[in-house]
Amino acid sequence: SQQGEEDPQALSIQEGENATMNCSYKTSINNLQWYRQNSGRGLVHLILIRSNEREKHSGRLRVTLDTSKKSSSLLITASRAADTASYFCALPNNAGNMLTFGGGTRLMVKP
Amino acid sequence: EPEVTQTPSHQVTQMGQEVILRCVPISNHLYFYWYRQILGQKVEFLVSFYNNEISEKSEIFDDQFSVERPDGSNFTLKIRSTKLEDSAMYFCASQGQGGGTEAFFGQGTRLTVV
Numbered sequence: 001s002q003q004g005e006e007d008p009q010a011l012s013i014q015e016g017e018n019a020t021m022n023c024s025y026k027t028s029i030n031n032l033q034w035y036r037q038n039s040g041r042g043l044v045h046l047i048l049i050r051s052n053e054r055e056k057h058s059g060r061l062r063v064t065l066d067t068s069k070k071s072s073s074l075l076i077t078a079s080r081a082a083d084t085a086s087y088f089c090a091l092p093n094n095a096g097n098m099l100t101f102g103g104g105t106r107l108m109v110k111p
Numbered sequence: 112e113p114e115v116t117q118t119p120s121h122q123v124t125q126m127g128q129e130v131i132l133r134c135v136p137i138s139n140h141l142y143f144y145w146y147r148q149i150l151g152q153k154v155e156f157l158v159s160f161y162n163n164e165i166s167e168k169s170e171i172f173d174d175q176f177s178v179e180r181p182d183g184s185n186f187t188l189k190i191r192s193t194k195l196e197d198s199a200m201y202f203c204a205s206q207g208q209g210g211g212t213e214a215f216f217g218q219g220t221r222l223t224v225v
Contacts, residue, residue, distance in 0.1 A: 031211060040200075040221075041219070042202060043202065043216040045213040048212070093167070095166070095167065096211060097142065097161065098156045098169075099144075099156060099214060100156065101146075101153055102153070103153050
């Protein structure tokens with residue numbers, strides 16, 4: 001099955017700074033998804049980027065996808081303390097009936 | 112906004128007991144999933160369910176596990192004889208369409224096997 005790996009594993013920044021997280025994967029994909037998880041809570045879908053897309057925006061979030069390098073990045077601009085969470089990339093299998101999650105990046109935004 | 116709801120939020124059970132975790136997916140969704148997350152580890156896929164049958168399952172989803180959609184609204188995960196290593200957060204998810212769309216996750220059930 002497909003698996004993404006995020007880096008860094010942990011990131012600590014000051015409020016107002018930008019945070020960049022990366023996800024690398026090994027085989028071809030139809031799409032790549034980013035999710036957020038607050039401590040001990042459920043996963044919240046952030047953005048889905050399809051293999052024919054290079055960049056997507058949603059509010060303060062920007063996701064890029066480079067299929068030649070098999071990597072994606074999630075940028076959070078002007079971070080806030082409330083952005084503190086774990087962020088995961090997730091890859092569907094070819095049938096689209098399961099997601100494989102990476103280990104996540106734990107982001108801490110200090111006020 | 113529609114959401115996936117899971118009950119209970121926390122369940123403690125004795126080893127060897129059966130547990131049923133319950134989920135109410137978003138009402139017009141067609142694809143349903145269970146995932147689990149052992150404390151400090153990755154989110155792991157267990158099973159997907161579509162058109163009243165399992166469409167995919169992982170190695171974790173052995174004979175001790177079963178899923179059911181008994182009444183068209185609930186989606187349940189049963190663990191027949193719990194083991195200590197089944198202790199984890201269990202997340203239900205649903206999708207309106209297949210893999211090209213976002214999955215909506217519930218808040219999870221924390222299962223503790225003692």
